[in-house]
Amino acid sequence: MLNRYFGVFVILAGLLCGMVSMTTPVHAQQKGEVPGQTLGVNSDADLWRYVRTGNAGSTQMKNELSAVMIQSEGDNWRAFRNGPLSNVGAYAVLGIIGLLVVFYFIRGKIRIDAGPxxxxxxxxxxxDRFAHWLMAGSFVVLGITGLNMLYGRYILIPIIGKDAFAAFTTVGKYAHNYLAFAFMAGxxxxxxxxxxxxxPSKIDIAWLKAGGGIFKKGVHPPARxxxxxxxxxxxxxxIxxxxxxMSGIALLFPFQTTMFADTFALLNVIGFNLPTDLTAMQEQQLNQLWHGIVSLALVTMIIAHIYIGSVGMEGAIDAxxxxxxxxxxxxxxxxxxxxxxxKKARPKPAE
Ligand code: HEM
Incomplete structure (x- = not known):
């Protein structure tokens, strides 16, 4: 008997729920599970759009950075860092080493033509030498520890293992952070x-036209x-x-600068159309990418400089x-x- 009444009750309850569900929007039925409702936005799509665009109103967090729940630009940043930046950088560094080896075998060491x-x-x-070696010594350590941050995991982990790599990278990171100041001083x-x-002066053009004389024996364009x-x-x-x-300081003291928004605003004055409403996180991502791009370009160029200042040219290193x-x-x-x-050393004629 009780069972029969219970059965009828279940059927009636089921019907009632069915009717309610036909008249109530889906998100209201899932009360408590759909954050869109609790925020009072029009739809879930609105909510997720707020979250995705870093709208601080979509969380209870007061701080702009903590309020960012999803940061889509992070994907672009990572894809660029681990893709084009790493690839082009590796080609540039290995490419210049390859070119210098080829140059060495074709041209050989540039000798003093007249002999010492x-x-x-x-x-x-x-x-002068103190300034050069302060700048050069710190740059070499910065370059090696910086390259380790970008490529170390691929090259070193298979050779020295994860623990040794972690120890090396930790020490390298501290060296990188502190020696940056020695580099700046140098x-x-x-x-x-x-x-x-x-x-720059007029004779520089003639020097460049002659390729600096480095490709041919006995060619010595004038220079001061x-x-x-x-x-x-x-x-x-x-430069x-x-x-x-500057980008390194911005990375050391994060979320303090608006260098990219400011630079983009300046570039927009001369006809560019770059975004200027960058979030603190986007500023940081651009700082990191720019730091990597410029450093890799400098490392590539400095490898050529080190070659010509040492093994590439007889007598240069003495300077x-x-x-x-x-x-x-x-x-x-x-x-x-x-x-x-x-002329400076010649004694002045007596008057
Ligand atoms: C670590 C190996 C290096 C060697 C063997 C080396 C060698 C030299 C030599 C011999 C000179 C004088 C050239 C002359 O008398 O005309 C010179 C100049 C110079 N070095 Fe280095 N250098 C090294 C690293 C660096 C680094 C890492 C930087 C910068 C980040 C640098 C920046 C300069 C600059 C700006 C000059 C003056 C302009 C020039 O001669 O190109 N050097 N270097």
Missing amino acids: SGDTILRFGTI LALSFILWVRHNV KFNAGQKIIFWAVM GGLSVS MNTGHVDRNWAKEHHNLWVEEED
């Missing part, structure tokens, strides 16, 4: 010491203290170094080693500078 004279001339004083000092020698090739290196290191330093270079080397590569130095 045995007489020397002061090229860089102590302060960069600033080198700029102050050498900028006056790096102002720094030739056109060195001026290019100087300005690339200064690239400043840019990499940054003892500071004194062979007079014949100086006459072949920097003839106008030697003339200026000799």
Whole structure:
């Protein structure tokens, strides 16, 4: 008897629920499970759009960064970092090493054509060499530890294993963070010491037209203290170094800068159409990508510089080693500078 009444009750309840469900929207039926309802937005699509576009109103978080629940640009950032940035960077670094090896086998070491004279001339004083090695030494460590952050997991883990890689990367990360300041100091000092020698001039064009004389024996286009090739290196290191330093500081102290929004606003004045309403997270992602792009370009260029300043050219390293270079080397590569130095050293005629 009781069972029969219970059966009727279940059927009636079922019918009632069915009727309610026909008149109630789907999201209201799932009360408590659909966040769209609790927020009072029109639809779930609205809610997820708010979440996806980082609308702070979609969470209870007051802080703009914590309020971001889904950050779609993160996918683009990761895809670019692990895709084109890593690939092009690897091709550039390996490509320049390959080119230099080929160049070495074709051209060989660039010798002093007239042979060493045995007489020397002061090229860089102590302060110049200190500035160079402060900048160069820190850059080499920054370059190696930076490359490790991008490629280490693919190259080192199979060789040294995960634990050793983790230890190396942790030490490398600290070295990278702190030596950045040594690099900046070296960069600033080198700029102050050498900028006056790096102002572009007419003779640079002739030097470039002659390919700097590096491809042919016995060709020595005129140059002052720094030739056109060195001026290019100087300005690339200064501008690239400043840019990499600024983006590096922004990475060290995250979410404080609006450098990309500001730069994009400036570029828009000259006709670009770039977004200027960047979130703090997007700024950070762009900082990271830019830091990687400029660093890889600098590393590629500096590999060529290290080659020509060491094994690639006889007598060059002395300039940054003892500071004194062979007079014949100086006459072949920097003839106008030697003339200026000799003029300075000549005793002034008595009046
Ligand atoms: C680590 C190996 C390096 C070696 C063996 C080396 C060697 C040299 C030499 C011999 C010079 C003087 C050239 C001359 O007398 O005309 C020089 C100049 C210079 N170096 Fe380096 N260098 C090294 C790394 C670096 C790095 C890492 C940077 C920058 C990040 C750098 C930046 C410069 C600049 C700006 C100059 C002056 C312009 C020029 O000569 O190109 N060097 N280097």
